[in-house]
Amino acid sequence: MGRYFRDVWEGIVTVLIGMKVTWRHLFTPAVTIQYPDVKLKLPERARNRLYVNMDDCIGCDQCAMACPVDCITIETIKSTPDVDLGLTSVGTKKRLYVPVFDIDIAKCCYCALCVYPCPTECIKMTDVYEFSEYNRENLIYNFATMTAAEAEQAKARLAAYDKEQAAKKAAAAAAAAAVKPAPTPAPSPNPDSKT
Amino acid sequence: MKEFLVSLLQNEILVYSIMALVPLVWVIPFALFAVWWERKISAHMQDRLGPMRTGGWHGWSQTIADILKLIQKEDIIPTAADKKLFMLAPYVVFTGSYAAYAAIPFSAAYVGSEINIGLFYIIAISSLVVIGLLMAGWASNNKWSLFGAMRSAAQVISYEIPVALALLAVVMVAGTFDLHQINQAQEGGILHWYIFRNPFLLPAFVIYFVASLAETNRTPFDIPEAESELVGGYHTEYGGMRFAILFLSEYANMFAVSSIAATLFFGGWTSPFGEALSGPWWGLFWFLGKGMAFIFVQMWLRWTLPRLRVDQLMYVGWKVLIPFAFVVVLGVGFWVMVIG
Amino acid sequence: MQETMTSPAGVPGFGRALKTEEMVLNMGPQHPSTHGVLRLEVVVDGEIVVDVVPHIGYLHRCFEKHCEHMTNYQQVIPYADRMDYVAAMSNELGYVVAAERMLKIKVPERVEYIRVIMAEFSRIVSHLIAIGTYGMDIGAFTPFLYCMRDRERVLDIFEQTCGARLLYNYMWIGGLSHDVSPDFADKVKSFCKYFRPTIKELNDLLSYNKIFIRRTANVGVLPREVALNYAVSGPVLRGSGVKWDLRKNDSYSVYDKLDFEIPIGAGKKGTVGDCWDRYMVRIHEMEQSVNIIEQAVDKLPTGDVQAALPKRIRPDAGETYARTETPKGELGYYIVSDGSATPFRIKVKSPCFVNLSALPAISRGAMIADLVAILGSIDIVLGEVDR
Secondary structure (H helix, E strand, C coil): CHHHHHHHHHHHHHHHHHHHHHHHHHCCCCCCCCCCCCCCCCCCCCCCCEEECHHHCCCCCHHHHHCCCCCEEEEEEECCCCCCCCECCCCCECCEEEEEEEEECCCCCCCCCCCCCCCCCCEEECCCCCCCCCCHHHHEEECCCCCHHHHHHHHHHHHHHHHHHHHHHHHHHHHHHHHCCCCCCCCCCCCCCCC | CHHHHHHHHCCHHHHHHHHHHHHHHHHHHHHHHHHHHHHHHHHHHCCCCCCCCCCCHHHCCHHHHHHHHHHCCCCCCCCCCCHHHHHHHHHHHHHHHHHHHHHCECCCCCECCCCCCHHHHHHHHCCHHHHHHHHHHHHCCCHHHHHHHHHHHHHHHHHHHHHHHHHHHHHHHHCCCCHHHHHHHCCCCHHHCHHHHCCCHHHHHHHHHHHHHHHCCCCCCCHHHCHHHHCCHHHCCCCHHHHHHHHHHHHHHHHHHHHHHHHHHCCCCCCCCCCCCCCHHHHHHHHHHHHHHHHHHHHHHHCCCCCCCHHHHHHHHHHHHHHHHHHHHHHHHHHHHHCC | CCCCCCCCCCCCCCCCCCCCCCEEEEECCCCCCCCCCCEEEEEEECCEEEEEEEECCCCCCCHHHHHCCCCCHHHHHHHHHCCCCCCHHHHHHHHHHHHHHHHCCCCCHHHHHHHHHHHHHHHHHHHHHHHHHHHHHHCCCHHHHHHHHHHHHHHHHHHHHHCCCCCCCCEECCEECCCCCCCHHHHHHHHHHHHHHHHHHHHHHHHCCHHHHHHHCCCCCCCHHHHHHCCCCCHHHHHCCCCCCHHHHCCCCCHHHCCCCCCCCCCCCCCCCCHHHHHHHHHHHHHHHHHHHHHHHHCCCCCCCCCCCCCCCCCCCEEEEEEEEECCEEEEEEEEECCCCCCCEEEEECHHHHHHHCHHHHHCCCEHHHHHHHHHHHCCCHHHHHC
16 A cells, blocks of 8 residues: 555656756757758768869779778789889879779778778878769769870770780890700600600 | 626527537637647757648648648548548547537636536537447448447547446536536635646546546547558548548547546636636636646657557456456545544 | 357357457568668557568678688678678677687787777677667667767777767777777776766766666566577576676686676566666666776887787687677577688677577567567667668
8 A cells, every 4th residue: 555655656756857857958058950952061081972082092902902892993004114104292102093083982891991991091081071962873983084085095005015025036036046046956755764 | 707698689599509619719719729739848858849841830820721731632421431420520520529518617707508418418408429430430331440439439438437437436526516616616816716726636547637638638648540550530521621620529529528527626717816817808818728738748648658469458447447447436425524 | 050159158048259350560671670681570469569570681681601711811801790790899808709719819918908998898889779779769868969979979989099970990809900009098997987977977867767677677578598499698687687698607708807797687667688688788788897997098018019910820620619798689600711821711709699589589568669679679780680
């Protein structure tokens, strides 16, 4: 019997205590902001959309290998010695053309594993987080600055250079062969050596 | 007001029809306002902002936008549903809630119908709501709707008893069922209000308020509406305008029970300052203000408390509220007899 | 032939017995209270639950299979984050503890202390969600928003440290990805000062509310023996009165240098092992986590967090198992290496998976509304159940 009355009393008291809490909160200012009119400032380390500064990219493929979801696709073409691709901002000499540098930002998991291995720090995570698209294809970002025609040119130049190098090597080998005496004939195989 | 209209129009039936529609002028805008107000109150209690954009200033036209959307929705009636009952149910629920307004005096000058069994009529007619709920649940031809409707019916019926007993206490003090006269008896300032005149009327008010929360399916008694348990209860299959009517009747019911509490315990349209600030229009202001204050308390409770389980709800109704209501009735009777 | 049906009591000739059917009710996979994509097949007799069969696998993402194709052990960490996405730091900690044990790397003290701080923050964050969503299941909508507001402050600290709010890739094998920002200690201390009164407010609003107690006390009682037999861990086990916490019983990192208590359920409002006990264990654990964080931030030594990062991770062939105490329970990583840079097999022992298996045992005989309460008190995250 006593428990019955105690329960009723506790019921009323705890309800009133709860009401006091919500009453107090009625007068505290709201903690929400009115996005998109007001936007919060993100800290400097914020990891959002990826950005690649192609001028600094040396095509080393470290970021593509580090990505756990394989969202970076890189194709490179070796440059020939007669072309000077310039230096990156940290002073490394660029030796590769990068005609294809695609990042599928829809696959990206924003882990930043691609940022750490880059030797020239050209791939970064920016603070841009409003990049929704209506078409999924638009989420594949093409960072490469070479046009298809330029890529073809570079490939052609590389093929020509390789052919030239191969021809030179063949000529050098032939010249070396002409100077050396005729090789001794190979000894005939021993008919008895059968085990 | 009635005399004025009769002298104007000379046709009693027309006068009565107009008088019957007058509360609608309040109820519909009130429902629109109350939905917005509830969203704002819940938002500020939860440290957020609520509607802010629709219409500019704090999203005041959010409900209007919602109603416009609901009107445009496709009217879906389940194939196997009982069409006539399905279509009729929301209107029965609304009628049950709205009919109670006939006997509630909004002001000294306006009362829908001067019947001398006003309170008795109100308790009786608001039971019509249960029929509407059962119709809605049954006609949906959906197991869960029926389940929810039956629970809701059990809840409403069980809590009518404490409501009636608490109101009986007031009737014993007032000596009449007529709400208009009960209101007039409380004239003269805040200390003449019934809640201060008899110490047993304070628990009577608390019992009435808690039981009326259950009558209107508000938290902590909102099992019929609890989405996290039974999909949607009796209004699962209702969409678009029919759903809007069910919602409108819920808010109409809320205001009806709030205004009954205000009338019976807190002086209705009488001013707390006695003679100052009284009159037909001031009376309307006080009445609506007190009604809104109780609506606020109902919303406050909704956003504070968790929900009771069905059997616990029945326990509270039958084993806590009814015994206390009996004690209150006895106490009030004793007080009236001995002390007057 | 006349059928004489007897009543259940066996009284012959009583008339036709009441034929009741058991109904099969399907909760989920989309349901507001199942905390994710979980399908509960519930067999009910009227309102009473006769049996519950959980069907999982809707969120299976082949985490363990992915690990076998990673280029190196570091790439596993973003995947490990995504198992229990609510408390990602704890998953990372479990993995790096296992990997460092395998590679026999000793990390600097500073790294250990920062890891402990992050893990305890992740405990607070996970329990806030558990408490908030539990209140919502019971019908109280407001505590959820208060919990979210507090969570945002912790996520702001995380964002300042490693750049991400929810899935971090912060704890690396041998160290951390970033050192903490210079005002880290101030921010952490101000959070701790802010958070203690908030717990009290949550208690006022929800924990000691009579209606909440009525809904959760004596509901879903998990007796001690049943808990031990089902191998549940974490707050579910401690709610049943078993004082077992891996941070004290099988200590790792620097937990043995920190002073804190292990709260257990004592049946104050009902029976030992009911939903209220499990819920209160979580509240008390949050308080203890704040204690740990304050001690750790005071004792934080200086040092270089990237001093012990290995150049290449190529462990010897072999296997290792390491277990840590996450907010949900005992998380175990079993790593098998074949001597190459790619893991051969990583098997995860998930605490939510094991705790969920105890659900049928404790919900027989409850009502449907209670089933929601019991499921909420076990606190599952489907990402970890299904991996």
